[in-house]
Amino acid sequence: MPLRLVIFDVDGTLIDSQAHICAAMGAAFCDLGLEAPPRPEVLQIVGLSLPHAMARLASDVPLEARAQLVDGYKRAFAALRAAELSPLYSGAREAIKVLGAMPDVLLGIATGKSRRGLAHLLEAHDLRELFVTVQVADDHPSKPHPSMIHACLRETGVAPESTIMLGDTSYDMDMAQAACVHGLGVAWGYHPLESLGVPVIADFTELRGAVQTIWAGAEA
Numbered sequence: 001m002p003l004r005l006v007i008f009d010v011d012g013t014l015i016d017s018q019a020h021i022c023a024a025m026g027a028a029f030c031d032l033g034l035e036a037p038p039r040p041e042v043l044q045i046v047g048l049s050l051p052h053a054m055a056r057l058a059s060d061v062p063l064e065a066r067a068q069l070v071d072g073y074k075r076a077f078a079a080l081r082a083a084e085l086s087p088l089y090s091g092a093r094e095a096i097k098v099l100g101a102m103p104d105v106l107l108g109i110a111t112g113k114s115r116r117g118l119a120h121l122l123e124a125h126d127l128r129e130l131f132v133t134v135q136v137a138d139d140h141p142s143k144p145h146p147s148m149i150h151a152c153l154r155e156t157g158v159a160p161e162s163t164i165m166l167g168d169t170s171y172d173m174d175m176a177q178a179a180c181v182h183g184l185g186v187a188w189g190y191h192p193l194e195s196l197g198v199p200v201i202a203d204f205t206e207l208r209g210a211v212q213t214i215w216a217g218a219e220a
Contacts, residue, residue, distance in 0.1 A: 001104045005158040006211055007149060009167035010111040011046050012189035015121060017086040021046060024080055028072035032065060034058070043190040047112050047171040049142035081117070085124050089188060091204030098208055100130045106156050108133035110148035110165065132156060144174035149181055161218050164211050170195040182214050
């Protein structure tokens with residue numbers, strides 16, 4: 001039986017972290033005496049690496065100041081994370097466990113989060129042991145570069161046509177397309193649904209059926 005792989009994005013897909021992200025971004029800009037970007041603009045950069053995100057949000061700010069924004073964001077986010085954990089979306093844990101129990105399915109993560117930040121989340125939510133491959137911003141170019149997915153494929157030995165990327169942003173779907181794997185969107189994330197260009201699940205109860213439909217179509 002050939003192995004199959006489902007790769008999960010984190011922010012906006014598994015975890016509802018928008019409150020922490022927006023608050024930390026506001027604090028970073030405030031520390032430099034800059035006006036914080038509007039919330040919709042902040043949510044549009046979720047999924048990118050921090051340097052890429054700051055380049056979009058503060059394109060008119062010198063490079064040195066952008067680096068300070070990155071550092072300020074990290075400090076603010078760490079403080080917020082220590083005070084309150086970002087919650088899992090409803091049904092996420094159950095859906096992950098259902099897929100993970102399937103003998104031919106492996107689970108992975110591809111996220112713009114740092115290794116430290118992701119490790120904290122997975123440990124706090126008791127999810128770490130369910131994922132066999134984990135790719136973070138520390139080791140790869142920013143999405144939508146396909147490097148993270150390529151690493152997942154190398155580490156698991158799963159073929160691209162047997163792999164699905166689950167995410168909430170156009171960066172996730174562009175990354176999936178660049179890596180020649182299937183894309184599957186979620187309806188509860190941070191980017192408009194029309195920007196995804198792939199099938200979308202309305203909630204986590206639909207995940208198992210959706211991935212099985214994609215795999216069946218690929219094998220037909």
